[in-house]
Amino acid sequence: MLTPGRSLALHAESGRELPRVEAFSGLYARGVRPRHGEVIMVAGRSGTQKSGFALFWAAQMNLPTLYFSADMSAFTASSRLASMFTGETTEQVEAGMASGDRDRYLEALADSKLTFAFGSLSWERVDEEMAAYVELHNAYPEVIVFDNLMDFEGAESDYTEQMAVMQGATDLSRYTGATVIILHHASDKSWDARTDPWSPPSRDQVKGGLSEKPELSLSVALDPHTLEYRVACIKQRMGPSDPTANTYALMYCQPDKTRFSATRPTS
Template identity: 70%
Template sequence: MPGLQPLYNMEVRPRHGEVVMIAGRSGTQKSGFALWWMAQMGLPTLYFSADMSPFTASARIASMFLGEPTESIEERMARGGRARQEALDAIESVPMTFAFGQLNWQSVDQELESYVELWDSYPQCVVFDNLMDFEGAEADYSVQMNVMSNATAFARETGATTVLLHHASDKSWDAKTAPYEPPSRNEVKGGLSEKPELSLSVALDPNSMEYKIACIKQRMGPSDPTARRYAVLRCQPELTRFHAR
């Protein structure tokens, strides 16, 4: 995938079937990065979102492929006709199924059963956006650990690359003094970045629109728990696009 070449240059290689964490502070385009990554791979994906609305998710995908901001997509939908159809075709071209609403393992099982019934196979990628939105996980460490354990079992059972989005502290010293740098491993809430096979730490500099991605845990390759070494992409949030510089 050419867009992630700077990450590959750091010997970071996401592998199929792994549990992958994307961690970052608030407002660092974690959902946008996950959407872009999954859409660029073009693999059958089941995306669980507790935050985005169906329209927001659809508009971001249409923006990504048409190169137009959300406002333009809204205008297309209102105009109807060919303009509307082009937006719908852009969305249809992405093999991504969304599940919205509160996250719990019962609803995950139900959505997975529906997916298999519809497509006669497991999805190749699954995204949970995000870990703290699982029922009871916002303030309960034991629930968060349970989510991680279940996510690992889920990945082993389905063979799907399983991506969990998670928060890093907004109150640490580094968050205050270096807010546009990727958070280190010890800033990821609950210490949960140590559990997946691959944990990425992300940050967005709103001045330069640089998107910085550090590998803070990698079971089968080099990593830097301090997040001082990172790859840099260029981010276009209004289009949900990321580019190698």
């Protein structure tokens, strides 16, 4: 039991703002303030580069991060990261690794603080990976990414299990002080998905209504023709948000390089 003053003193550090990423300047300009120790959801329809967005965000912050990937293979995730750091396409990275030019890519990844855990997602597996991480680093990760919610055991279509995952993510964040970023799907079958597929889905289109649970929920969409990447804040506990997702920050995506930028790339 804590008095309000003691609670504020103990948790002020955990609530500080996360390191800013240059590509997200438009998001910050709209009053979005991702913070340490929050649960953050990134929701979008299929094929909207949610994994690339989360991977880029984590890599750019470069905080000690444990990334659980049930959605990407080990080679896909690592080659995307190498592509991001070198500016080469993932195809070029793959060809370079096959031709024996491995040292250059390994050097590019040397300073990364990301640790990956691949395969099926369950809380037993999370406990095991967390224990291994603490054994290796003698500390909890500062960022934990779950890619994605519906890949958790039993949560493919069961609302009760999905709610349990969200509660588990919240408990994990509170216990470790880590920022938990969890990826989730929005409906591909709504009217908006059919008539306006390149706009971020509104809060009511996020499957299961689960975007209401985190402190911060972001809705993302990619226009494959212009490569404009649109990010809307549909829930923010301590700042402005727009549940309709009609107001959004604009950035640009290079899917073949897993890069995002505030301005249109010149090449």
